[in-house]
Amino acid sequence: MNGYMGKILRVNLSERSYNVEPLDLDVAQKFLGSRGLGVKIMMDEVPAKVDPLSEENKLIIATGALTGAPVPTSGRYMVITKSPLTGAIAVANSGGQWGPKFKATGHDLIIFEGKSDKPVYLSIEDDNIEIKDASHLWGKTSSETTETLEKEIEGGKVLCIGPAGEKLSLMASIMNDVDRAAGRGGVGAVMGSKNLKAIVVKGSKKVPLYDEERTKNVSREKVRTLLDDPTAGEGLPTYGSAVLVNIINESGIMPVRNFQESYTEEADRISGETMTEDYLVRKIACFRCPIACGRIVKMPDGTEVGGPEYETIWSFGADCDVYDYDVINECNRICNEYGFDTISAGATIAAAMELYEKGLIKDEEIEADGLSLNWGDEEAVVGWTKKMATREGFGDKLSKGSHRLAEEHGAPEVSMTVKKQELPAYDPRGVQGHGITYAVNNRGGCHIKGYMISPEILGYPEKIDRFSLEGKAAYAKTFHDLAAVIDSIGLCMFSTFGLNLPDYVDMYNAVCGDIYSNDTLLEAGSRVWNLEKLFNLREGIDSSHDKLPKRLLEEPIKNGPSKGYVHHLEELLPEYYEVRGWNEEGIPTIETLEKLGLEEYKKYI
Numbered sequence: 001m002n003g004y005m006g007k008i009l010r011v012n013l014s015e016r017s018y019n020v021e022p023l024d025l026d027v028a029q030k031f032l033g034s035r036g037l038g039v040k041i042m043m044d045e046v047p048a049k050v051d052p053l054s055e056e057n058k059l060i061i062a063t064g065a066l067t068g069a070p071v072p073t074s075g076r077y078m079v080i081t082k083s084p085l086t087g088a089i090a091v092a093n094s095g096g097q098w099g100p101k102f103k104a105t106g107h108d109l110i111i112f113e114g115k116s117d118k119p120v121y122l123s124i125e126d127d128n129i130e131i132k133d134a135s136h137l138w139g140k141t142s143s144e145t146t147e148t149l150e151k152e153i154e155g156g157k158v159l160c161i162g163p164a165g166e167k168l169s170l171m172a173s174i175m176n177d178v179d180r181a182a183g184r185g186g187v188g189a190v191m192g193s194k195n196l197k198a199i200v201v202k203g204s205k206k207v208p209l210y211d212e213e214r215t216k217n218v219s220r221e222k223v224r225t226l227l228d229d230p231t232a233g234e235g236l237p238t239y240g241s242a243v244l245v246n247i248i249n250e251s252g253i254m255p256v257r258n259f260q261e262s263y264t265e266e267a268d269r270i271s272g273e274t275m276t277e278d279y280l281v282r283k284i285a286c287f288r289c290p291i292a293c294g295r296i297v298k299m300p301d302g303t304e305v306g307g308p309e310y311e312t313i314w315s316f317g318a319d320c321d322v323y324d325y326d327v328i329n330e331c332n333r334i335c336n337e338y339g340f341d342t343i344s345a346g347a348t349i350a351a352a353m354e355l356y357e358k359g360l361i362k363d364e365e366i367e368a369d370g371l372s373l374n375w376g377d378e379e380a381v382v383g384w385t386k387k388m389a390t391r392e393g394f395g396d397k398l399s400k401g402s403h404r405l406a407e408e409h410g411a412p413e414v415s416m417t418v419k420k421q422e423l424p425a426y427d428p429r430g431v432q433g434h435g436i437t438y439a440v441n442n443r444g445g446c447h448i449k450g451y452m453i454s455p456e457i458l459g460y461p462e463k464i465d466r467f468s469l470e471g472k473a474a475y476a477k478t479f480h481d482l483a484a485v486i487d488s489i490g491l492c493m494f495s496t497f498g499l500n501l502p503d504y505v506d507m508y509n510a511v512c513g514d515i516y517s518n519d520t521l522l523e524a525g526s527r528v529w530n531l532e533k534l535f536n537l538r539e540g541i542d543s544s545h546d547k548l549p550k551r552l553l554e555e556p557i558k559n560g561p562s563k564g565y566v567h568h569l570e571e572l573l574p575e576y577y578e579v580r581g582w583n584e585e586g587i588p589t590i591e592t593l594e595k596l597g598l599e600e601y602k603k604y605i
Ligand code: SF4
Pocket: 073, 075, 095, 096, 284, 285, 286, 287, 289, 290, 291, 292, 293, 294, 492, 493, 494, 495
């Protein structure tokens, strides 16, 4: 069981019971654990077309083989379920300390089934597992819940939902260690629909290692590589992910006012440099991370809170035409406390502002809330964030995301979403490969599961022409497969600033045994990606959903260094399907499924 603890915890919330089942090691290795294994369980156990917020849906919280192992950035866990926001597969990842502490209880993953009739939380102290009453926690924010449970179980680590998850907001996230989020796809609403408030874990077990000495040496070498890298060793530790603000803006791909523009003269007011100089209190790191990109920042009243990531700075900042860290930090604080996806939240406010600008949201709809929808209204951006999280007034409409909002107001094209999920902080018209990632991502609009910004802007693993279409489909496919590997083995995506495929093979094999080569590990990533695709096909989400918003295809960028460009998805998509081994309709062929060992799912193609 090297790398794995060998146990699956299955909790039936309807019956308030649980079972501990053996992990099938062959299956775990084939799908790499975490994201891959979770998607396989969703495919095998959840019937097609279930309502994501019904008790038929399952919620899986999974670690990878390297989660908790003594290798760099091994603090990740994954939430896998059917998304209530998109109807597609949801795979939302988080760092911090919770994942390794859960694995230390001796379990690799938890499958939650059914629905409790009353609020409960799950307590796992090694083999001592209890489903406990959580009525005293219902309505509490993530810091209140964490504080209460850390007192009840001394030394425990807490994962929870906030009020947004309880109220089934389609953007609700799952929080751990107070301000770390498995943010996207409304996974917090699935947890809320099961009346599951929290999971508190306390464990004493170590991840079994195939070769301890080799693991130590490999780890030392990878830490050195990361620390020597200018991004992982300097840019991220010094400025956090906010280091991207000036870089992305200077490339002319920072969306402004709901992607109406792509460059702003104001960017430095919300840059990583400004955050570091004027707001940073200290840096924090996830479990075994030498990069330490986490931030603690100060608020105007002197309190200290978790600092915003680049995407959050953008969504509440440039996307809403706001350039004030006090405002962005407050929105970030609300999202963390209420358990809410910062990307979807800010981007939905931006879409609402454009709908209002166009006269499609009327004053009558929002006057009772006492908040405007004018670009740059700082008080309104904070106010709407809170109202969205609590589903109050017009905030209830916003809490369902910009796709539903824009459709309801007769202008679906105003929603900058793919598969109903809001796009993050990069305008793909100036990064053609990154646009492929947006369009084909199985979980909807997402940057992280194939971060083509790395080669197209930052030069990792090499600098490529961001405007060119040549070779981009194949490049993007490799990135998608590599991201599936990194997620599934339980490491942080920021480790790619320094580490490459052979480094992940080294670490996996040292921990788990000599199982994978470069080719076979990447192929395992492709297996995971294809299985997610099959899940979506089963749900009726076919390749007609591999789209980008019309604006990005038809309206050239208006200003800045990428002025004049549109995205050429139509030219790139056929090539992407081809390199994937899919047919012209974007459906995996039987040969591809056989090659990947997925032939048992051929009925879905
Ligand atoms: S790079 Fe940042 S997000 Fe990733 S593990 Fe390290 S501290 Fe956490």
